[in-house]
Amino acid sequence: MFNDGSHGFSAQVSTSGFNRRRFLGGGAAAAAAAVVGPALLAACGSNAAPGSAPAAAPADDGAPATGILRVSNWPLYIADGFVAEFQKASGLTVDYREDYNDDEEWFSKTREPLSRHQSIGCDLVIPSETIAARLHRLGWLNDIRESRWPNKKNLQPGLLNANIDPGRKFTAPYMSGMVGIAYNRAATGRDITKIDDLWDPAFKGKVSMLSDVQDSLGMVMLSQGNSPETPTSETVQKAADVVREQQEAGQIRRFTGNDYASDLAAGNIAVAQAYSGDIVQLQKDNPDLEFIIPESGGTLTMQSMVIPYTAENQKAAEAWIDYVYDRPNYAKLVVFTRYIPVLTDMTDDLNKLDPSAAANPLINPPQSTLDRVKQWPALSDEQTKEFASTYAAITGG
Structure with missing residues (x-):
């Protein structure tokens, strides 16, 4: 990997x-x-x-x-x-x-x-x-x-x-594991704390989003005051609309699994939606990498x-x-x-x-961090199909 x-x-x-x-x-x-x-x-x-x-x-x-x-x-x-x-x-x-x-x-x-x-x-x-x-x-x-x-x-x-x-x-x-935001401090030149930081014009073309609908949209929903714990067609669509807007504006470099790792370490990606376990490993060789749970919260796998x-x-x-x-x-x-x-x-x-x-x-995150990560519920077959289709229309997946 x-x-x-x-x-x-x-x-x-x-x-x-x-x-x-x-x-x-x-x-x-x-x-x-x-x-x-x-x-x-x-x-x-x-x-x-x-x-x-x-x-x-x-x-x-x-x-x-x-x-x-x-x-x-x-x-x-x-x-x-x-x-x-x-x-x-x-x-x-x-x-x-x-x-x-x-x-x-x-x-x-x-x-x-x-x-x-x-x-x-x-x-x-x-x-x-x-x-x-x-x-x-x-x-x-x-x-x-x-x-x-x-x-x-x-x-x-x-x-x-x-x-x-x-x-x-x-x-x-x-x-x-936690899903949050990772960033390369050498590439951003500043700390990242919230979802809106992904949309900073300074990082245009250097942002990656996860291709998994739940892992990607969950934290966006939280930033909008909605929770992935109680998803609806409207809250999922609202989050997807933001991602679509940023993708069409060229802000997002690509949608990834966890194959963002090499680009993030090299600075080709400045900010990425990421999995905590990946960053534990990457930080051994690159002290510029940081992982945070956005101020509004992240999700749990x-x-x-x-x-x-x-x-x-x-x-x-x-x-x-x-x-x-x-x-x-x-x-x-x-x-x-x-x-x-x-x-x-x-x-x-x-x-x-x-x-x-x-x-x-x-x-071994503190309880204050665990309190800020939410988990999606078991989705019905109808929800699974609907939410996946909504996101696939953006990612091409």
Whole structure:
């Protein structure tokens, strides 16, 4: 992506970040494709439909988890030695696979067997929340039993009552990242603090916007006094109109995934909508780069652990989730991935492993920053198609 491979750890993190973020929101084209899923499901004999009753885990008999746990995760999204440590602590055997590379690809591959209640080869999977929301809406997730998840109390309160899953009964947040503004201080000659700074004529042709409709328009909506937490056709269109105006005026150089990195580092782009995890890596080699959440706010991206309703070892999946939610264990994941913790009070445990991670506000942001980032809700198929089409008309995506 933007690492030459000479720094093993950094290269691994950068590669994993590219894979996850590239498909996190799916972009305009993938978002439009999302609405195809339910239609095709009907054609392949689905017994579930949007709004159908969710699946339910079996009653808890109190017996410990045994046997094999099958986990499907993104590449390079686990700390070295983490699986072995879990096996030792739990007595379980883990079949851990890094075979989740693309949200839409994964959903396309698994939707037919899931619709037929057939095994998809895993007991626990870690999709982006857009996919988790879709699986939940279709009734294809088992609940995560409270009796097996005592460490749920460590989850940040602000993430507990998410629109997609109030009370987090079916989804367990894994890692999150912020979407804000990055800038090259050498190219801007001044600090950037707000959305309107993107439209400064001094930066004409040196601004990049994200091609993902949610990641791009969310912060613009916030600058207009509207929230992506409660999107409407009118508020999305109002934000899109601003972007269209700036694009037609030549202010925007291009629309990007997270491939803005090299241009930003070189100064070809002065100001970019950006992902916090990218900038953590880029700052190692370029101290002129800064990342900020605009004064009016930014947005949050996230992946969550879920248990498909075809899981063969529910107890083992719940044991994994609870183990991840133990703060010392979770700190190992954060130090490796460089993403934002979803658990509270992580500073002490991060300090024990890597004080630089604990001190980095892009990895361990203060609550005052987290309070200013908002998350989109689970969109209906109609909203997904409408919003994607609105933005694609501007980006050409």
